[in-house]
Amino acid sequence: MTRLALCAFFFLLLSAFVPLPPANAALRIFTEAYPPLSFAADGQVTGLATEVVRELLRRTATTAEIRLVPWREGYRLVREEPDTALFSTAMTPERKEQFQWVGPIGILETNLYAPRGSEIEILTLEAAKGAHRIATVAGYYSEQLLKQAGFANLESCDSEKEALEKLLAGKVQLVVGNNTALPAVLEKIGANPGDVKSVFNLSTDLTYLAFSRATPEQQVKRWQQALDEMKRDGTFGKIYARWLPAEAPPGILQLMTEHYPPVTFLKNGKAGGLVTDMVREIAARRSLPADIRVTSWKNAYDLALHQPNVVLFSTERTPQREKLFQWVGPVGRNSAVFYAKKGSHVEVKNLADARALDAIATTSNWFTEQYLKEEGFANLVSSPEPAESVRQLMEGRVRLSIFTDLTVAEIVREAGYRMEDLEPVFTVTRTDFYIAFSRGTPAAEVAAWQATLDAMKGDGTFAAICRRYLPAADLADLIRTGAH
Incomplete structure (x- = not known):
């Protein structure tokens, strides 16, 4: 047998044992427990972002299971495995080339909040240094940022719940909070979102569905088109309003x-x-x-x-x-x-x-x-x-x-x-x-x-x-x- 024929024989033999990729690999979607965007209730994954993703699945005729996993695990899977997606993911310069993106599906704002009816007005970060006391959560990135900016008027709390309770009791003048998590925390302490107001934005991040690089590009494009259609026909805004009625949803x-x-x-x-x-x-x-x-x-x-x-x-x-x-x-x-x-x-x-x-x-x-x-x-x-x-x-x-x-x-x-x-x-x-x-x-x-x-x-x-x-x-x- 010639060398060429021998090589061909071994190639055919090996190919019998190498599985070919399926024509339409099933999409696997991961998210973390982060109310109200995504969380488990009555054995089901639900939340604002989850509802958006389910509607996108319907409009793109895609079958996929949404699984709650720790953030680090979901992030690793989408980086390493094909036909996977992770939400809600902030697009950063470091992450931009690692994934394909559909969105934005949410806006995360870190703000300074004051009690409703307060006359305090904050126009610059420097002006916030003049506040009597600002409640922060120990170890949170927002607290670290304010410390680095030279704030000496911070009152560190063990939780967002404690920080908001101090604000509403008049023990602090301002509190650092996240626009998505704040309503749920207020509800836990028997308050309403309207009891506080945002007076200054510290940072804004847009969140997306991050798809693995190996996901077919046309599939990702279909999802983006479907999301844009949801924004044009009002479906996206209605979902957003059910979960965060005081927030304006991200547009196109x-x-x-x-x-x-x-x-x-x-x-x-x-x-x-x-x-x-x-x-x-x-x-x-x-x-x-x-x-x-x-x-x-x-x-x-x-x-x-x-x-x-x-x-x-x-x-x-x-x-x-x-x-x-x-x-x-x-x-x-x-x-x-x-x-x-x-x-x-x-x-x-x-x-x-x-x-x-x-x-x-x-x-x-x-x-x-x-x-x-x-x-x-x-x-x-x-x-x-x-x-x-x-x-x-x-x-x-x-x-x-x-x-x-x-x-x-x-x-x-x-x-x-x-x-x-x-x-x-x-x-x-x-x-x-x-x-x-x-x-x-x-x-x-x-x-x-x-x-x-x-x-x-x-x-x-x-x-x-x-x-x-x-x-x-x-x-x-x-x-x-x-x-x-």
């Missing part, structure tokens, strides 16, 4: 912004501002829900950078960001300016003068910080809150701070100072700002938003919105300019 597009008055801001629990009003008008003309979430710039920027169908506003369009997003605009124009403490006699005639100074305060991930880094600045002191940059300047910890001319007055006021305490010393850049769309958003959707904005510029709506916030602004160039 996630609209994210920060507190950055007068461009965007939070007032009386509602998003407002120059660009916020523009986004609402575009959404209304396109018959889209306008559930706008206000969070930190870093949180919103990271979501838009790493997840599909996220709308981030407003965003400076810079060379560093050009390929990171898709763009609709421009919707405004401003200047980035170096400010010094009044009477400090700091002179800056060019960027080289500023580079030679001891320290310059910047805000994390703002375009101003990114620009200065690109220009070789090694003397930057970065803070997550712009008001902290004002305090650093006024306390002599830095020689300059950088802000935009449109927003500096409100930032200075929130820091407890007046514009008369500062003086502009050098204009760094003059740029346009836009509505940014994450790269995973369909190009046709972005083009439709641009066309709607152009129509608003043509019919006078754009100018009318601008005049509400900037009565003296020269809008001629903005109205003539479209995205390119």
Whole structure:
């Protein structure tokens, strides 16, 4: 027998003992016990996310068992085995390439809550440090974050139940809580979700169904299409309302912004501002829900950078960001300016003068910080809150701070100072700002938003919105300019 024939013989022999993969492998779906998203009741797995998944199974004609397992076990199985899925899973940069994704099916918000009727208003993380006492849960990640941010007013509790009881008894002014778990805990202590109100968002995460990489791509695509249909026909919203009636469900597009008055801001629990009003008008003309979430710039920027169908506003369009997003605009124009403490006699005639100074305060991930880094600045002191940059300047910890001319007055006021305490010393850049769309958003959707904005510029709506916030602004160039 020739060597070739011998090899063929052994191949046929071995193939008889190697099982071929089934044409339609059964899908296995895992979740953890995490009320109200998923939990066991009367021997069945139920919950908000579970109901969504069961409806997706029905619409995609898929047969699968949903099993409750410890989170670590479910995560391992979906990473290692084909035709598996896990919910509810936050999409992080580290996880993004490990799975295929369908969603979002939920929004997890970590907030500061106050009793209903409280007049407390928190606009920045720094402002929360002025609260008398904040109840946290020992060992929780949220407690660790606040400690790292320098909070000295935390009262550590053994459980969410204890923390909420202290809040409602008036022993603390605020409590850190999760929007999904909070209603169930309130029910346990005989209270209602309406007994507390969210006053500040610490972080926002979108949750998904994570499919194993080996799951057929077309199957995952069918599930995403079915979920989008559920959102359009109202089924998804009805399921969400049964479990979390006080929460707005995630739409097909996630609209994210920060507190950055007068461009965007939070007032009386509602998003407002120059660009916020523009986004609402575009959404209304396109018959889209306008559930706008206000969070930190870093949180919103990271979501838009790493997840599909996220709308981030407003965003400076810079060379560093050009390929990171898709763009609709421009919707405004401003200047980035170096400010010094009044009477400090700091002179800056060019960027080289500023580079030679001891320290310059910047805000994390703002375009101003990114620009200065690109220009070789090694003397930057970065803070997550712009008001902290004002305090650093006024306390002599830095020689300059950088802000935009449109927003500096409100930032200075929130820091407890007046514009008369500062003086502009050098204009760094003059740029346009836009509505940014994450790269995973369909190009046709972005083009439709641009066309709607152009129509608003043509019919006078754009100018009318601008005049509400900037009565003296020269809008001629903005109205003539479209995205390119």
